[in-house]
Amino acid sequence: MSMVVFDEVVKKYDAALSVNHLSLVIEEGEIFGLLGPNGAGKSTTIHILAGLLGASAGDVRVGGHSIRKEPLAVKRLIGLVPQELAIYETLTAEENVAFFAKLYGLRGSLLRERVAESLEFVGLLDRAKAKPATFSGGMKRRLNIACAIMHRPKLIIMDEPTVGIDPQSRNHILDSVRTLNKLGSTVIYTSHYMEEVEAISTRVGIMDRGRLIALGTKEELRKQSGQEEKLLLELDRMEETMLMEMREHPRLRSVMVTDAQTLEVVLDESTTALQDLLFILHKHGAALLKLSRVETDLESLFLQLTGRTLRDRG
Numbered sequence: 158m159s160m161v162v163f164d165e166v167v168k169k170y171d172a173a174l175s176v177n178h179l180s181l182v183i184e185e186g187e188i189f190g191l192l193g194p195n196g197a198g199k200s201t202t203i204h205i206l207a208g209l210l211g212a213s214a215g216d217v218r219v220g221g222h223s224i225r226k227e228p229l230a231v232k233r234l235i236g237l238v239p240q241e242l243a244i245y246e247t248l249t250a251e252e253n254v255a256f257f258a259k260l261y262g263l264r265g266s267l268l269r270e271r272v273a274e275s276l277e278f279v280g281l282l283d284r285a286k287a288k289p290a291t292f293s294g295g296m297k298r299r300l301n302i303a304c305a306i307m308h309r310p311k312l313i314i315m316d317e318p319t320v321g322i323d324p325q326s327r328n329h330i331l332d333s334v335r336t337l338n339k340l341g342s343t344v345i346y347t348s349h350y351m352e353e354v355e356a357i358s359t360r361v362g363i364m365d366r367g368r369l370i371a372l373g374t375k376e377e378l379r380k381q382s383g384q385e386e387k388l389l390l391e392l393d394r395m396e397e398t399m400l401m402e403m404r405e406h407p408r409l410r411s412v413m414v415t416d417a418q419t420l421e422v423v424l425d426e427s428t429t430a431l432q433d434l435l436f437i438l439h440k441h442g443a444a445l446l447k448l449s450r451v452e453t454d455l456e457s458l459f460l461q462l463t464g465r466t467l468r469d470r471g
């Protein structure tokens with residue numbers, strides 16, 4: 158079932174379109190990574206989806222409900238972790254989560270149960286009675302997440318949740334995204350850190366200047382962009398006759414010796430290329446000590462699509 162359907166969504170602030178006719182379907186169970194440089198339109202897209210901002214044109218459906226016609230039904234399905242912290246420094250951690258729980262209509266023992274559950278989930282149960290003023294930046298972000306998930310939303314939207322935090326909290330947050338997804342939530346996650354999106358997403362959409370310029374699994378994006386399937390082979394020996402045979406083989410696009418024991422090989426698209434490569438190794442009595450794949454690089458893909466670098470390195 159489709160969890161989110163963007164249908165020709167437009168957001169216009171001034172002359173430029175911040176979201177430019179966005180159409181996109183996200184299926185139930187996905188971890189969808191929305192990637193793009195600063196100002197690409199990610200936050201605007203997320204805010205329209207969460208009902209915080211009206212679209213200039215088009216509509217979004219969440220779990221079959223139109224955000225225009227049934228905004229409350231949509232809001233009930235969503236947990237938004239905003240880019241800016243949405244927690245109260247004067248309340249304790251558990252009071253913060255309880256505040257949001259009450260907004261969703263939770264009361265009494267169910268409220269207490271869900272507050273404890275979400276604080277435990279983000280690793281802050283032992284700090285339930287402390288105020289966020291005593292927390293590190295990463296802990297505040299985790300509390301921000303607890304506030305967004307306590308009503309067990311079907312769709313969790315995270316807008317750059319790992320900006321400027323320590324590695325421990327960052328890993329905690331990435332693990333929690335995976336766990337929430339396993340527990341049944343669809344997750345939409347924006348970032349301009351491509352490593353994160355690569356690591357956790359089932360599918361990636363790349364935005365630039367309000368438009369979705371690429372969409373697919375990492376593998377599909379690699380194919381769309383013409384990036385090649387590159388393998389690294391560590392061998393116990395490297396004979397010239399074997400290398401010659403590889404270089405002459407029509408299914409092996411390039412064969413390069415990178416050090417005394419390592420070969421970098423680019424295969425063509427055919428299904429038998431890898432088999433042929435292994436056959437040649439076997440024929441020449443070379444043992445394969447290690448085989449690894451050079452991972453798709455979203456950064457260079459973005460560069461190729463737009464002529465600009467993805468990351469704001471400031």
Ligand SMILES: Nc1ncnc2c1ncn2[C@@H]1O[C@H](COP(=O)(O)OP(=O)(O)OP(=O)(O)O)[C@@H](O)[C@H]1O
Nearest residue numbers: 170171175193194195196197198199200201202349
């Ligand atoms: N309230 C606003 N008024 C006018 N223009 C706006 C407003 N909010 C956003 N924009 C413009 O819309 C475009 C998209 O901004 P948006 O914040 O959605 O990008 P983003 O991809 O989320 O960037 P970031 O990674 O910095 O959060 C930008 O050009 C921005 O200047």
